[in-house]
Amino acid sequence: MAGPRIEFSEFMAARWTPLYRTAYLLTGDRHEAEDLLQGALARTCVRWDGIRDKRAADAYVRQAMVHDLTSRWRRRGREIATDELPDAGHGGGLDVRADHLALWEEIRRLPPRMRATLVLRYVEDLTEEATARELGCSIGSVKSQTHHALKRLRAALPELRLVEEMS
Template sequence: MSRGQARADEFVAYVDARRAYLRRVAYLVCGDWHAAEDLVQTALIKLYAAWPRIHTDGAEDAYVRRIIVRAHLDEKRRPWRRERIGLDGVDVAVPEALSLEDTDALVTALEGLPQRQRATVVLRYWCGLSVEETADDLGCTTGTVKSQTARAIAGLRAALSTDDVTTTERRPR
């Protein structure tokens, strides 16, 4: 087996094992399944180019998460560079069915957060990264991660408590 074939086989094995995880991370970061697929594809292309260096360090997941977050933030900073395909309101992506009401409320609350706060919360609590690892993935200081996390949690609490109050008020007695 050639060196190039061994590299490709290792990469394919990694992608097979981690694609669903990476797709969920991308969805939680951007809130759209189609955009999440694009982010994962972009991340995997960049990972393949860096595979020999990254694979020997064992830092594949961290590298891909960093690419996903940075690619998403780059796209949000430059919306004029993206072309919208389809007709407004006609080609709306249908989210996958969620089994729990709490999960739905949490995802809705996450979508209400600013992009940087959402990325921070996803990396810290869904991916289980430390403050330092999150700062490294986002390319910022640990203080920024802490403040963004605090603001995001306050925003999530406000959004989720508002939803509970609204739901309680609408119920017939």
């Protein structure tokens, strides 16, 4: 029994940072991201012995986060908008930082499903097929959500050069 616990602890220690980044990008809030990730990791820990391919554990945790977040969005009925921006931090590249903040603010304004699609496609670098599996929808829905999300971002931030869509 100690073997699987140690294995899970090692997985969690090694993958916390990238999984937290995904949770933060999905929620836009540090505390909500921590709660989301901790809940997903708790569910993963309970099912750890049943995950045959441990290389797929990241996908299992991401899918748990997306499902949990989707349930939260459904319970709320709609997204609650906020005027808060992430901490600006310090350092060089102020124009790049300003562009990043402007882009992040617009991404946070997207409907939750569009935001989740962009995070999975362009931050997690998942294929359309993998994104569809994680979101529990069709590939066509992923394509549509991506198209409409990028269209909104381009309209809101015409000065930024955003990624081109690929078929």
